Amino acid sequence: VPLIILNIVTKTVLKLSKSNSFEETSILSLLKLIRYCVFIIIFLACLDVMGINIHSLFVSLGLVSVAMSLAAKDTLSNVISGLIIFIEKKFQVDDMIEIDNQKGQVDKIGLKAVQLRSKAGLIIIPNILFSTKPFVNYTRNGYYIESFTVFLKNEYILDEKIEQMTQILEKSTLILKDPKYKIFVKNMTEEGVEVLVKVAVDNPLDDSYIISELMKEFKRKIEIEDKK
Numbered sequence: 001v002p003l004i005i006l007n008i009v010t011k012t013v014l015k016l017s018k019s020n021s022f023e024e025t026s027i028l029s030l031l032k033l034i035r036y037c038v039f040i041i042i043f044l045a046c047l048d049v050m051g052i053n054i055h056s057l058f059v060s061l062g063l064v065s066v067a068m069s070l071a072a073k074d075t076l077s078n079v080i081s082g083l084i085i086f087i088e089k090k091f092q093v094d095d096m097i098e099i100d101n102q103k104g105q106v107d108k109i110g111l112k113a114v115q116l117r118s119k120a121g122l123i124i125i126p127n128i129l130f131s132t133k134p135f136v137n138y139t140r141n142g143y144y145i146e147s148f149t150v151f152l153k154n155e156y157i158l159d160e161k162i163e164q165m166t167q168i169l170e171k172s173t174l175i176l177k178d179p180k181y182k183i184f185v186k187n188m189t190e191e192g193v194e195v196l197v198k199v200a201v202d203n204p205l206d207d208s209y210i211i212s213e214l215m216k217e218f219k220r221k222i223e224i225e226d227k228k
Contacts, residue, residue: 074128078112081127085109090130091137096144096204099125099135105204119205143176144204148211150218153192158185162195164222169199172217174210176200 086109091097095106097116104116104123114130116123129135138144152161162183169181179200186196201210 074126075112077131078127081129081131082109082111085114085127085130091135091140095140096138097135098138100129100133117205119208139204143179143200143202144207145179145198145200146204146207146211147196147198148215149186150195150197150215151192152195154190156192158193161222165195165197165218168214168217168221169197172214174201174213176202 085091091106093106093109097104097106102116102118102123102125104118106114107117107122108115111127113127114125116125150165152158165183169175169183175181176199181200182198184196184198185193187194197214199210199214201207
């Protein structure tokens, strides 16, 4: 029976791993862990059949087990949390997520930790944090929304400037057309109007470059102002 269960679990894990959410080494480690557990169960069952008192064996190994469990507590917690991430699939490789004030694009999902790519470098997040702290998946729908503000002086004709901005965004190859960009009037002051622009991008790590290029295009063609 344990071998049948092992076979079923192995096939299930390999099938789920095709989603590429988990790195290959983590899948192999998970399968190895499952095999060890099954072999331990078989070994204990054999001892019981041979008439060896398993209960006494457990008692004699009790102190060792407690010491090992305390030492492996954090590792075990991370592994269990990793399995939960694997099953629930609330995020996957290349998603942009934020947790505990750390934001980055998912590079690898391991049994013990999730590795994020950020503009500052690699960030390692222990899996247990995903079970104890809230997190945000910014690219759950397959894209990343970025926003920036454009300042227009009151002397400008607002509708005319917004129309010019619309034409630039329509022609831009830097942003996604679905979902469509959005332009809002954010605030009106004595000096001018703050216009909020929201665009969808494919790669979250390119957001600063894309905004910079769009702002330069706006400044060249519609004479927007730098907000002081």
